[in-house]
Amino acid sequence: MVLNLLLNDDINAxxxxxxxxxxxxxxxxxASVKRELQECMQNYFGVFRRGDFMEKGLNELSxxxxxxxxxxxxxxxxxxxxxxxxxxxxxxxFEVAEATAISAFERNESRGAHARDDFPDRDxxxxxxxxxxxxxxxxxxxxxxxxxxxxxxxxxxxxxxx
Amino acid sequence: xxxxxxxxxxYRYNPEQDKFPYMKKYKIDKPARDIMVLDLLHLLKxxxxxxxxxRSCREGVCGxxxxxxxxxxxxxxxxxxxxxxxxxxxxxxxxxxxxxIRDLVVDMTEFYAQYEKIxxxxxxxxxxxxxxxxxxxxxxxxxxxxYECILCACCSTSCPSxxxxxxxxxxxxxxxxxxxxxxxxxDLETVERLDELSDPFxxxxxxxxxxxxxxxxxxxxxxxxxxxxxxxxxxxxxxxITSDGTN
Numbered sequence: 001m002v003l004n005l006l007l008n009d010d011i012n013a014x015x016x017x018x019x020x021x022x023x024x025x026x027x028x029x030x031a032s033v034k035r036e037l038q039e040c041m042q043n044y045f046g047v048f049r050r051g052d053f054m055e056k057g058l059n060e061l062s063x064x065x066x067x068x069x070x071x072x073x074x075x076x077x078x079x080x081x082x083x084x085x086x087x088x089x090x091x092x093x094f095e096v097a098e099a100t101a102i103s104a105f106e107r108n109e110s111r112g113a114h115a116r117d118d119f120p121d122r123d124x125x126x127x128x129x130x131x132x133x134x135x136x137x138x139x140x141x142x143x144x145x146x147x148x149x150x151x152x153x154x155x156x157x158x159x160x161x162x
Numbered sequence: 163x164x165x166x167x168x169x170x171x172x173y174r175y176n177p178e179q180d181k182f183p184y185m186k187k188y189k190i191d192k193p194a195r196d197i198m199v200l201d202l203l204h205l206l207k208x209x210x211x212x213x214x215x216x217r218s219c220r221e222g223v224c225g226x227x228x229x230x231x232x233x234x235x236x237x238x239x240x241x242x243x244x245x246x247x248x249x250x251x252x253x254x255x256x257x258x259x260x261x262x263i264r265d266l267v268v269d270m271t272e273f274y275a276q277y278e279k280i281x282x283x284x285x286x287x288x289x290x291x292x293x294x295x296x297x298x299x300x301x302x303x304x305x306x307x308x309y310e311c312i313l314c315a316c317c318s319t320s321c322p323s324x325x326x327x328x329x330x331x332x333x334x335x336x337x338x339x340x341x342x343x344x345x346x347x348x349d350l351e352t353v354e355r356l357d358e359l360s361d362p363f364x365x366x367x368x369x370x371x372x373x374x375x376x377x378x379x380x381x382x383x384x385x386x387x388x389x390x391x392x393x394x395x396x397x398x399x400x401x402x403i404t405s406d407g408t409n
Binding site: 029030031032074075077078079080081082083086162 | 176177178179207211212214215216263264265267296297298299
């Protein structure tokens with residue numbers, strides 16, 4: 001099933017992605033690549049993070065990227081095809097994983113759920129900011145946090161009646 | 163068959179390829195621990211990606227993976243295989259009574275049409291108070307056992323009356339919801355709601371078979387709700403005797 005290409009670049013890119021799956025004759029299997037991605041993220045970008053570990057993880061991710069771009073969709077049916085959905089989901093999942101990985105690698109501090117063994121302390125001087133990830137050049141920039149004061153009045157205690 | 167394998171027999175049907183549905187047998191190594199039927203489906207789909215089934219939350223909240231497991235409807239995600247295995251065999255079929263789209267996926271249109279019919283929303287045309295419509299804790303308690311329904315369709319598709327008249331009999335799932343709004347102190351359309359259920363089919367096709375109660379994965383009792391509706395109809399003298407003398 002090949003869909004007609006439209007002029008709009010974004011739509012073209014989406015349709016190319018879909019058509020590539022629909023026309024695939026060989027390539028990697030969605031379930032096993034998904035497992036690889038899960039294991040990579042669990043092992044290298046889990047609860048406790050370390051620069052050298054994450055570097056290994058990033059290398060592994062770039063290998064997985066090749067596979068994610070070359071998935072083989074065996075089931076080409078258009079009747080409730082969940083395999084196609086899962087292949088597309090895996091591709092989306094990869095983008096999110098990569099954004100998480102690169103942002104975590106760049107942030108040289110520990111803050112909240114981002115705990116790094118090699119940078120155990122919180123660093124407000126350099127990192128009191130949002131991480132801003134650009135998927136095109138795969139770079140992380142900083143964006144200021146809004147510190148404008150807000151005030152919420154306390155609820156006065158009153159009798160509960162119905 | 164060898165002692166460390168499971169045999170899964172699955173209903174397969176792809177309208178683009180198959181003239182008729184058929185049962186396909188899969189063999190799979192016994193998992194090291196007790197897993198859910200949905201996990202088993204995931205393992206099978208890794209081997210054969212052409213298997214289709216609905217799933218979403220994998221924890222019995224969304225109601226997507228209702229299916230017929232060894233003859234009994236249930237949610238695959240909260241059914242441990244140990245509870246359904248018979249001699250290391252398991253049979254998976256789509257929910258009975260609804261048209262099959264593919265494999266374990268059924269067309270829920272008729273089910274939703276019945277749900278829509280009972281107007282599953284609060285109706286109250288008095289002026290809304292400034293904050294919210296209040297309800298006493300006692301009145302709120304009346305909704306327990308009713309509001310928890312996740313519309314997985316396990317009950318309605320196990321009901322012979324629903325199989326017979328899916329277009330006219332509202333079915334246990336939607337009747338439970340009908341009663342949920344009838345019982346709600348904030349809903350003021352009680353009379354109209356009962357009126358719409360007073361024909362020979364909507365409620366009275368329920369003959370208390372109780373399959374709905376035995377399969378409900380959330381442990382609800384649609385039959386009790388239907389009983390309440392019936393007795394309210396009787397009290398409001400809306401009861402009618404059907405042409406064959408039953409009601």
